[in-house]
Amino acid sequence: MTTKKDKLIDLCLLAGKLMLMYGAETYRVEDTMKRMAIAGGMDNVNSFVTTTGIFLSGVLEDDDDIMQMIRIVDRFQDLSKVTEVNHISREFVAGRMSITDARQELKRVEKQPMNYPLWLIYIASAIGGGAFSYLIGDSLFDMIPASIGGLVSTLALVLFQHYLQAKFFSEYLAAFFGGVTALILVHSGFGTNIDQIIIGSLIPLVPGVPLTNSVRDLMAGDLISGLARGAEAALTSLSIAAGVATAVSLFL
Amino acid sequence: MVWELIICGIATIAFAIIFNIPYRLLWMIGLIGMLSWSVYSLLPITGVGPVPAAAVAAFIRVN
Structure with a gap:
C-alpha cells in the first residue's frame, strides 16, 4: 500500500x-x-x-x-x-x-555515473599535486616528482579502498606509498627539495570537503554533525601524517 | 608571479575535477583560485601578516 x-x-x-x-x-x-x-x-x-x-x-x-x-x-x-x-x-x-x-x-x-571519468581524476590529482608543490616550494623542476607522487598516492587510495573497505587504514597506506615514492625519487637524484615533493604527493589526500563542511555546520549551529565531520577530517589528517611519518622514519 | 597565477588556476581546477564539480563552474573556480592567491601573496608586501592575508583572501567570491 x-x-x-x-x-x-x-x-x-x-x-x-x-x-x-x-x-x-x-x-x-x-x-x-x-x-x-x-x-x-x-x-x-x-x-x-x-x-x-x-x-x-x-x-x-x-x-x-x-x-x-x-x-x-x-x-x-x-x-x-x-x-x-x-x-x-x-x-x-x-x-x-x-x-x-x-x-x-x-x-x-x-x-548516473561520475561526472568525470576515473582516468581524468587520476590526471587531475597528479596535476594538482605538482601545482600545489610549486606554490609551496618555488622549484619548477620538482613539480614532476611531486606529480608522480600525487598520482601514486591517489592510485593507492582507490586500490586499497576497493580491497580493504577501511577508510582510515587505506588513507594511511596511500600516504605511506606516496611518501615512499617521493623518497625514492629524491634518493635516485630525480628531484632536490624533499619537503616540497612530499607535500605535493600528499595534497590529493587532504580532506578538503569534510573540513569545510565541518566549519560551515558548526557556524550554522549543527553542533553534532559539525563535530562528527571535524572528527572525520582530523582522523584522516592523522592517518596521512602517520603514513608519511612511517615512510620517512623507514627510508630517510 | 604570472607563472604562479597560472599554476594556481590549474591547481584549483584540478581539485575541482577531483571533487566532481559541474563543467559550467570550472572557469569560475579557476578565477576564484587565481584572485585569492594574488590577494594572499600581494598583501604581505604591505606589511600584513600571512594569517590576516589568508583571512582576507577567503572572502573573495565570483558570481
Missing part, C-alpha cells in the same frame, strides 16, 4: 540521502527536506540530520504522525550530484514537478 504520505516521505528521504552521501552540508539537507515536505502538504515538519543518519517527521492531512529514518553508511565527494538534487528539489517546491516525476529524476541522478 503506497499512499501519498508514503510516497512523499520516501521522496524527501531519498533527496536527503543523496545530498548527504555526496557531500552536502547538514543544514542544506535539513532545509531541503523541510521545504519539500511542506510543499507536498505536510504540517509540523521536523527534520534532524547528522553525518550518519537522517530523521524526518510530520503530519499529513490530520493523519497520524509519521516519522522515518535512514542510515547513511558510505560518504563520497560528488558535488555535481548535490547540485542536481538541489535543482530537482527547487522544481518540486515550485510545483513544476509531481511526486512521481521527482522520484524518477532522483533515481536517475542516483544511478
Whole structure:
C-alpha cells in the first residue's frame, strides 16, 4: 500500500540521502527536506540530520504522525550530484514537478555515473599535486616528482579502498606509498627539495570537503554533525601524517 | 608571479575535477583560485601578516 504520505516521505528521504552521501552540508539537507515536505502538504515538519543518519517527521492531512529514518553508511565527494538534487528539489517546491516525476529524476541522478571519468581524476590529482608543490616550494623542476607522487598516492587510495573497505587504514597506506615514492625519487637524484615533493604527493589526500563542511555546520549551529565531520577530517589528517611519518622514519 | 597565477588556476581546477564539480563552474573556480592567491601573496608586501592575508583572501567570491 503506497499512499501519498508514503510516497512523499520516501521522496524527501531519498533527496536527503543523496545530498548527504555526496557531500552536502547538514543544514542544506535539513532545509531541503523541510521545504519539500511542506510543499507536498505536510504540517509540523521536523527534520534532524547528522553525518550518519537522517530523521524526518510530520503530519499529513490530520493523519497520524509519521516519522522515518535512514542510515547513511558510505560518504563520497560528488558535488555535481548535490547540485542536481538541489535543482530537482527547487522544481518540486515550485510545483513544476509531481511526486512521481521527482522520484524518477532522483533515481536517475542516483544511478548516473561520475561526472568525470576515473582516468581524468587520476590526471587531475597528479596535476594538482605538482601545482600545489610549486606554490609551496618555488622549484619548477620538482613539480614532476611531486606529480608522480600525487598520482601514486591517489592510485593507492582507490586500490586499497576497493580491497580493504577501511577508510582510515587505506588513507594511511596511500600516504605511506606516496611518501615512499617521493623518497625514492629524491634518493635516485630525480628531484632536490624533499619537503616540497612530499607535500605535493600528499595534497590529493587532504580532506578538503569534510573540513569545510565541518566549519560551515558548526557556524550554522549543527553542533553534532559539525563535530562528527571535524572528527572525520582530523582522523584522516592523522592517518596521512602517520603514513608519511612511517615512510620517512623507514627510508630517510 | 604570472607563472604562479597560472599554476594556481590549474591547481584549483584540478581539485575541482577531483571533487566532481559541474563543467559550467570550472572557469569560475579557476578565477576564484587565481584572485585569492594574488590577494594572499600581494598583501604581505604591505606589511600584513600571512594569517590576516589568508583571512582576507577567503572572502573573495565570483558570481
